[in-house]
Amino acid sequence: MKMVRDVVLVSIVLGLFLQNASNVEGRYHYHKGQKKNPDEGSSSTTSPAPPPEAQDPAPSSPAYSPAPTVPSDPAPDPSNSSSGCVYDVTALGAVGDGSADDTPAFTAAWKAACAVESGVVLAPSGYNFTITSTIFSGPCKPGLVFQVDGVLMPPNGPDCWPKADSRKQWLIFYRLDGMTLTGKGTIEGNGEPWWDLPCKPHRGPNGKTVSGPCDSPALIRFFMSSNLAVNMLRIQNSPQFHMKFDGCEGVLIEKLSISSPKLSPNTDGIHIENTKSVGIYNSMISNGDDCISIGPGCSDVNIEGVTCGPSHxxxxxxxxxxxxxxxxxxxxxxxxxxxxxxxxxxxxxxxxxxxxxxxxxxxxxxxxxxxxxxxxxxxxxxxxxxxxxxxxxxxxxxxxxxxxxxxxxxxxxxxxxxxxxxxxxxxxxxxxxxxxxxxxxxxxxxxxxxxxxxxxxxxxxxxxxxxxxxxxxxxxxxxxx
Known part of the structure; x- marks a missing residue:
């Protein structure tokens, strides 16, 4: 009888230990790559993506309707969240020295974050990450956050741009709903080598006409997505447009700093087309073209508290x-x-x-x-x-x-x-x-x-x-x- 009681007691203690170990594991938020069903999320390496510029919506306006509510705070601040899973790109192999190609780490982090609710792709402070032209595609689980606290940049100019990559765009976010792009860091476009390519004339110093961009990439593009938020970041020196929204609905932009030199050609700050229900608030924009440009197919756009200039x-x-x-x-x-x-x-x-x-x-x-x-x-x-x-x-x-x-x-x-x-x-x-x-x-x-x-x-x-x-x-x- 004593031996039976001892076996039961050992079983109970062992069960409690395993339960506590499971609870501790559940509180970790930084994860390395983990296997999962590929149907749960998608990334630039696995999802079908539109050919660059080829699948843009036709330039026609949607039927007019009363303005839907512009989304507000679609996702919590990941730094204050204890519920989401944070995927630090440095834990997935990103070097962040300004020269190494960190694209595989970002695509791996995207796959993992896309597959869970309130997932966060984190580019931490203190690093300079370089990635090539990449499509981050959905659909993803709700509450996805792409957080840039360090510096994120493309290859330095056309001579360093991979020949296989599109020269029309760099970061592309495609078919997403409820995503936030945020952070305390900088998205640096390394645009200067593109501005003087001998294709499009633009005004130079002292009124002279100098050369301009060829197929220069837009820095950030949101395509066929909804309920988006972009805030807090510094975005600068884009080769061409800093930020584009094509075929989107429900966009909240606030507290951005967008800047490039006054004479940098075609560096529109924020461009929207075939997009409706947009709020652009409390931002600073200075660049070589329009601060904000509104193309065909746009409706229900509110712009408030913006300081614009020098610009067009x-x-x-x-x-x-x-x-x-x-x-x-x-x-x-x-x-x-x-x-x-x-x-x-x-x-x-x-x-x-x-x-x-x-x-x-x-x-x-x-x-x-x-x-x-x-x-x-x-x-x-x-x-x-x-x-x-x-x-x-x-x-x-x-x-x-x-x-x-x-x-x-x-x-x-x-x-x-x-x-x-x-x-x-x-x-x-x-x-x-x-x-x-x-x-x-x-x-x-x-x-x-x-x-x-x-x-x-x-x-x-x-x-x-x-x-x-x-x-x-x-x-x-x-x-x-």
Whole structure:
């Protein structure tokens, strides 16, 4: 009987020990590679991915509907989370010395994090990670976070770019839902070697025309994804666009710092197209092209608390290139500072296009030494070979309220150049006060075929804006939107 009791006692003690050991193992968050069902997640090495730029959605606008709620805090801060699994790329083989190829470690971390809820890919501080052009694809489990606390960068220029890799894009996030890109670190684009390639002319020092980018890669691209958040990071010196969103819905961008030199060509800060329900908040952007550019197929976009410049300002367009249809609606820009920029608030369309730009509100904008503070250009063209055409993107419902500051006297601060056959309509001007940064007032504002109302006197006076509506009023439905 005593022997039986001893066996039972040993069994109980052993069972408790194994249970505690299992609980301890469950509290570890840093994991090395682990085997799993490949159907649970996907990465650049296993998932089918779109050919670069080949599967972009067609440039048509989605049917208009009331704005869905912009996502807010889709994932917790991984540094404060005890529930997610954190996959440190250094534990998976990343060297982080600025020269070794750390791509395999990042793809391994992505596979593991994609397969679990609240998974985190962590690039820790104190390292300079180099990875090649990579597609991080889904679908993944909810709450995925890609956290960059160190420095993450591509190969240094076209001579170092692997020949097999796409030159159109570097980091691609594809078919994801509920993902966050965040961190306290820097995404460094190593763009300088790309800016002087002999393909596209751009303005150089002292007004000279110098060479520009060929197939220079966009730094970060989100494609066909939803409920995204990007925040906190410093993103700089992109070879071309810093960040692009194509075919996405539900995007929250906040507290970013985006920067590249004033003369770096085509380095748009944030570009969106065929994307809706977007919030861009409390960010600093200075670069060689548009701070924020809004392409065809975008709707329900809110931009607030952004400081922009030096740059080319905030642009809608260009739209309607190659006689295409372009539909943009419900765009709000408020509480923004634009300084030392070639343009302020710009809408640019090509002749021969169709579609419409409607429901655009600019409010509480501070200008500091800006050319073309307010501009609508429906004769946008990159060469002298563009022909006059009768069709155009219909521009209607533009509101400019409390737009104040200073302009560069090289050109008038207000410029409405609307189509000969499709006038701009329903333009509202209220509390617009723009004074020369230096020198005296230049010529009066320019208007062509533009109709609207001045709720208050404008400085400088804008007597060229026509009252009421034209005899023939375009209907947006006639333009396919």
């Amino acid at each position: 300002g905030i642009s809608i367009g260009s739209l309607g290139v190659h006689n295409s249809q372009a539909c943009v609606s419900n765009i709000t820009v408020r509480n923004v500072v634009i300084r030392e920029s070639d343009n302020g608030l710009r809408i640019k369309t090509w002749q021969g296009g169709s579609g419409s730009v409607a429901g655009i509100s600019f409010e509480n904008i501070q200008m500091e030494n800006v050319h073309n503070c307010i501009i609508v250009d429906q004769y946008y063209c990159l060469s002298k070979e563009c022909r006059n055409e009768t069709s155009a993107v219909y521009v209607t419902g533009l509101s400019y309220r409390n737009i104040k500051g200073t302009y560069n006297v090289i050109s008038p601060p207000i410029h409405f150049a609307c189509s000969d056959t499709v006038p701009c309509t329903n333009i509202t001007m209220s509390e617009v006060e723009l004074l020369p940064h230096e020198g005296e007032l230049v010529d009066d504002p320019f208007c062509w075929n533009a109709y609207g109302v001045q709720e208050t006197l404008t400085i400088p006076p804008i007597g060229c804006l026509q009252d009421g509506m034209p005899q023939t009023v375009a209907e947006s439905s006639a333009y396919g939107c």
